[in-house]
Amino acid sequence: MVYKREIIVWGGSGGDGCVSFRKEKYVPFGGPDGGDGGDGGNAVITADPNLMDLSLLGRRKEFAAENGRRGGSSRQRGRKGDDLAISVPVGTMVFTKADSGEEIPLADLKAPGQKVLVAKGGRGGLGNTRFATAVNQAPEIASKGGTGEKRYIVLETKLITDMCIVGLPNSGKSTLLSAISRAKPEIADYPFTTSEPMLGVMLGDKRDLIVAEIPGLVAGAHSGKGLGNDFLRHVERTKLLIYLLDGSSPTIVDDLGTLDREIALYKYLSHKARIVAVNKVDLPEVQARLPEVKQCLVRAGVPAFYISAMNGQGVLELIGKAVEMVEQASRDEEMISPPAQIAVFRPKPRK
Numbered sequence: 001m002v003y004k005r006e007i008i009v010w011g012g013s014g015g016d017g018c019v020s021f022r023k024e025k026y027v028p029f030g031g032p033d034g035g036d037g038g039d040g041g042n043a044v045i046t047a048d049p050n051l052m053d054l055s056l057l058g059r060r061k062e063f064a065a066e067n068g069r070r071g072g073s074s075r076q077r078g079r080k081g082d083d084l085a086i087s088v089p090v091g092t093m094v095f096t097k098a099d100s101g102e103e104i105p106l107a108d109l110k111a112p113g114q115k116v117l118v119a120k121g122g123r124g125g126l127g128n129t130r131f132a133t134a135v136n137q138a139p140e141i142a143s144k145g146g147t148g149e150k151r152y153i154v155l156e157t158k159l160i161t162d163m164c165i166v167g168l169p170n171s172g173k174s175t176l177l178s179a180i181s182r183a184k185p186e187i188a189d190y191p192f193t194t195s196e197p198m199l200g201v202m203l204g205d206k207r208d209l210i211v212a213e214i215p216g217l218v219a220g221a222h223s224g225k226g227l228g229n230d231f232l233r234h235v236e237r238t239k240l241l242i243y244l245l246d247g248s249s250p251t252i253v254d255d256l257g258t259l260d261r262e263i264a265l266y267k268y269l270s271h272k273a274r275i276v277a278v279n280k281v282d283l284p285e286v287q288a289r290l291p292e293v294k295q296c297l298v299r300a301g302v303p304a305f306y307i308s309a310m311n312g313q314g315v316l317e318l319i320g321k322a323v324e325m326v327e328q329a330s331r332d333e334e335m336i337s338p339p340a341q342i343a344v345f346r347p348k349p350r351k
């Protein structure tokens with residue numbers, strides 16, 4: 001999966017204006033009739049809800065909108081170049097890279113269909129018709145089409161999810177995700193780490209919620225160890241973290257500590273709402289030590305849900321609470337930051 005790309009984007013060039021004169025029988029001194037060139041197409045970046053990453057862009061580096069066509073005789077205007085639409089996933093941030101290397105935000109495409117114009121097409125040139133004056137009635141000049149804008153663009157996708165299931169490998173994240181959504185993540189009985197964040201849609205009463213399984217959060221993930229860090233970027237914009245603990249782990253309270261430390265070390269995450277669930281309570285050995293585990297967590301001041309992702313026990317209660325917390329987080333977010341305005345920094349030209 002590709003979540004960051006740098007590309008070069010061009011607006012189309014404008015078509016040249018045309019130099020032409022009317023030539024018709026019985027019309028002496030027909031005069032100029034060269035048409036204008038068409039404008040070059042604009043390059044636009046659009047948020048497409050069907051995309052999950054930037055791999056559709058392939059290895060291509062440069063993207064250009066279509067050029068405008070040249071003007072024709074009989075005052076025919078050249079055709080306008082088609083706009084170029086570059087599709088990216090919802091949750092993609094678009095930056096333009098200045099010569100200094102500074103990345104200046106242009107847009108944060110959070111809504112499906114949202115667009116941003118990144119490079120304007122050049123204007124079409126003027127045909128010789130436009131240059132006719134009382135003095136020069138047969139101008140032999142036309143203007144060239146303008147070149148399209150060239151922009152260095154940095155795209156960074158941070159998927160927008162409602163809740164993310166985080167946990168150590170093998171804690172049952174995939175099992176939980178498939179229990180609450182229609183996603184079909186791989187489930188394995190060894191500490192195996194999916195290489196992709198899995199997403200599932202959970203059908204809700206008011207709206208559908210997007211749930212992600214963040215694979216393989218291991219100690220040191222924030223510093224790039226394991227695969228965790230690459231995926232943590234998607235956790236950044238979630239509303240709720242579901243910490244999933246493996247009830248059969250002998251070090252369950254330490255596991256929670258590991259998760260907490262990793263999350264806290266990653267910027268933006270420490271203030272996220274979270275909910276803790278202890279999984280695999282169907283196992284007899286987990287049943288046997290449940291009182292002890294509960295006591296430990298209570299002592300640590302952590303209210304928890306006790307579930308079996310496998311047989312569904314306790315899952316509805318967990319999800320009910322999770323949905324409530326997501327709704328609350330959404331309301332809070334709106335109150336704190338009304339639809340994000342991106343400050344665009346425009347340096348003043350030096351005198």
Ligand SMILES: Nc1nc2c(ncn2[C@@H]2O[C@H](COP(=O)(O)OP(=O)(O)O)[C@@H](O)[C@H]2O)c(=O)[nH]1
Nearest residue numbers: 170171172173174175187188189280308309310
């Ligand atoms: N007994 C039991 N096993 C579970 C439960 N949830 C997951 N497992 C098993 O634990 C293993 C790891 O599950 P998986 O969902 O792949 O964990 P992930 O690595 O966190 O995604 C698999 O063998 C699952 O069948 C549960 O609630 N009860």
Ligand SMILES: [Mg+2]
Nearest residue numbers: 173174186194
């Ligand atoms: Mg998994």
